[in-house]
Amino acid sequence: MAHPRPSRRSLLQSGAALAALALAGGCSSDSSDGGAVEQPGPSGTAAAPTGSATAAAAGRAMPAESRPHTRTFMAWPALEEVWGDQLPGVRQDIAALAQAIAGFEPVVLLARPDQADQARQACGSSVEVLELMVDDLWARDTGPTFVTGPQGLAGIDFNFNGWGDKQTHANDGQAARNLLAHYGITRVQAPITGEGGGIEVDGEGTLMATESSWVNDNRNPGKSRDQIEASFKELLGVEKVIWFKGVAGQDITDCHIDALVRFAEPGTVVLHRPTPDTPPDVWTTASQQALQVLGSTTDARGRTLKVVDLPEPDAEQIPGAGKNFLATYLNYYVCDGGVIVPRFGVRATDDEAAGIIGDLHPGRKVTQVSINHIAAGGGGIHCATQQQPVASGSTPA
Template identity: 50%
Template sequence: MISRRRMLTAAAPLLGLGLLGCAPTGSTPATGQAGPAGSTNETDKPVKLNPDRIFNAEWETHQKTFMSWPNRQIWGKDLAYVRDDIAKVARAITQFEEVVMLASPGEEAEARYQCGSGVTVLTLGVDDLWSRDTVPVFVNGAGGLRGVDFNFNGWGNKQQHGNDGGVAKALLAALGMPRIQTPIVAEAGSLETDGQGTLLVTKSSMLNDNRNPGMSLEQLDAGLKDLLGVSKVIWFDGVYGQDITDAHVDSLARFTAPGKVLLDVPGEGAPVDDWSRSSEQARSLLQDSRDANGRAFEIIDLPQPDFSKIRGQDDDFLASYVNFYVANGAVLLPQFGDKKADQRAQGILQDHFPGRKVIALDIDTIASGGGGIHCATHDLPVVAV
């Protein structure tokens, strides 16, 4: 199994697989390192915004959820276990909305069998389960829904993506939906919105030569505003080069409503490290910032579990409750075996989504790959009226 959480030692062999644009092993970003002390990490220069694009918040009504059926080439001996996790998540979501499982040719029958009759299986070549990052980012507008293809490149060519790199284009073709092309390389796990014009992003996952060489923060900021119809982008520093995603925002900070942000914070006994410093930097920046409508942010801590009490003990295990998914009528979040922390997280989510059922799931194999429920799901919003 190839992990997403840490930089892959397997990156070097992938260079021989004919991947286009692979960066040399051990390359480091030449742009986008943390800004100077006191930097707001915001760019408020006037840009010509696109009024015909709305990037919906996840709590707005969905048509359906897309997921992807993982394959043996990526997961190896852990395939059966991770497929159990994916099927479990899919079955839970089907209680509230339709789930479409993308499965490679020849894998459809197994996906149908494990996920059950409530899940629709769509034949489409995929490599891995991370549909949050491979499925297009959907935007609403007067012309209906369109999909932004952010040119998935295996998180900076760290993992093979011969199929996953084409998922966005192929799915939009299958849906008969217009495709918006862009020179920007990004993943939806690096984009968090309140649905009212505010976007949270980590610099490390975008202002990085493994995605967008030569592009400045100002260029990326203006591009995201135009593509997604947002008017305010808040750029957290993130963490460079310590996991395959370069620190996606969806495991750091998530909106529960406009102006309200759940922040991933270290659990009991956690060391002071780059990840804890990233959390504190995000807190500081949010405290000093306003959203697109001038509101101050209410920051709610969502502590990680005590790592000495969880089931997953390897370094790659992603034990972040912030990687939850908001479905129609439900919130799905992981639980890790630290009963006190699991219950605390469920209570916090229930407080902030009072009209939804909070469902906690064991997803240890997904987590061992460095991801969570949010990473494995991607919502399709309803068409704006």
């Protein structure tokens, strides 16, 4: 019998992690980052940008993950207070994941200066380690979300606040800003708060998101869905937003879209589906609600969406899986020439998922990576990675 879907990343909310909550400092304009910054106003909303227009006004948009990358960013988990005795295993998974991606494209791993040598030793020479203060491994959420356009590359800083002040984030709250400054990439500070794992785009004008992780007072108090949608369109150059209800308050992310539904290509989405014998709960309800939405909408180009089911594994068959284990194959990562897929140790479903994902991404080599330590904390491969797309008119570095 299938194990009910666990509460995603709830492990990270326990004990010392909650006691160590720290708000990220306010951001201000700084010419050292080589680009434009939006200065937050006193109410938490953004005033006019300093130095240049917003992303949409500059003709920028967020490319699909399948477009060419310059590099992948990852982060070295730093805190024993978060992971406890799981930290060595989590670092082992991160090193293996970084090495797998480095077989396809450059990988830059952010690590605290006092942990950088350890990260280099674990990852080997194929992975570049950048000394930069971080708290945890979730680069998708803490790093910038990149947009490209006629004026080149820019990074959207979504003001990471620890998924609504659920985890310490004094350094992670500044990671996007500091990373963009290091590379001299234009920084655009969003007038809304959220995470990169909370958005999914097809690269042709359509974005998907859950209300639970955006229209939520722990990120955007007082903001309506329409206001947040307008910010998406302005920042990311999208024309249509498909909203799903999601699940609030049951996991640290409040149900990020990248564990519910993803674009395989424009017009085709892949949906996380619990096994048929999974007892009904908030997660099975979220999947069913997403299926209903997908069947009754079109994308920005007017296409009816083709939905491909991606079954989850039976968590009871996964070695070492606990109640917080994120048992989903949907949290995979598309890189240049490859697609990196979770392997949980359940051969039948591991192979089935790899086959489905491979068929959805023809021409890319499917590489399976064991991530059971990361998954035990409620996250996955996509959560731990953030792509830097090739800027318009340039070639990969």
